[in-house]
Amino acid sequence: MKIAITGAGGQLGYDLKRVLIPMHEVIAWNKEQLDITNEQEVAQMLLAARPEVVIHSAAYTNVDKAEMESERAYEVNAMGALHIAKACEEIGAKLVYVSTDYVFDGTKGAPYTEADTPNPSNVYGHSKLLGEKFVSLSCSKHFIVRTSWLYGKHGTNFVTKVIEKALAGGPLTIVDDQWGSPTYCLDLAIFLRELIDTELYGLYHASNEGECSRYEFAQQILLAAGLSQVSLLPVLTSDCPPAPAVRPMYSAFAHQAIANNGLTPLRDWQSALHFFLQLDYYDPALLKKKV
């Protein structure tokens, strides 16, 4: 298949390229090559390339900054998605829109299913939800795939930040009352590769299986990286300086659409994390410490 990726310079974009290039013809657009806020450019590029599938992973992802730059966040996450969706409809392409657990307010207290009603509590979540609505209204062949707590080889994320702090000697203080489902970008990319080969359109929750608190996640990161001697202390969110954006306290996913459609579930979050840190992630400082 001919597949176009937006936001190809990002964390998920990197793993999408790794997973798709060996099997498909891939057009990978980073921000410099395709600015999704430019409607005319989006239409022209998609019309010229005529991919059969577009994986739209470009986004404004700085959750705290979005509170101060809300206009820009809506421009990228909502209007950008609309431009892509309209162009996909025009050329008859399938569209994958990657969305977020932050569309939920975190008050459910049990894993969120695709049937739950979103109620975002920050600008980022609201702008992504608007993107979802634009996609579902403007492109008939759409997959909306919500994911959460992404980490991968390319980019800065919770895993790389924990390792960086631990290598600096710690101690680390991590919140023990925010719960979610970590997701290894490579596993998500493999899931998306399977999904785009189908016509099982609709809404999906896709994360690694299971859930944990940020503190438990950090514990496993230190263990898998061979850094469990570093001191790690649990704290409450209410004991930390307030961040500009309110985060859902609980946003773990149930994966009903994956199960109902007979698709392959992502592996459990602990196995994914150990695989990532032992076989995929490379940090010279960490390697030096181990040798």
Ligand SMILES: NC(=O)c1ccc[n+]([C@@H]2O[C@H](COP(=O)([O-])OP(=O)(O)OC[C@H]3O[C@@H](n4cnc5c(N)ncnc54)[C@H](OP(=O)(O)O)[C@@H]3O)[C@@H](O)[C@H]2O)c1
């Ligand atoms: N990271 C997470 O924990 C998480 C959780 C749930 C869902 N998601 C969703 O998953 C998707 C992938 O996230 P990620 O972690 O890979 O994010 P990322 O690393 O920030 O990648 C997003 C990419 O989009 C690019 N971009 C920003 N504005 C653009 C524009 N106007 N036109 C074209 N490209 C633009 C960014 O470029 P610059 O960096 O140069 O701005 C960046 O390369 C996003 O849709 C995100 O909302 C992420």
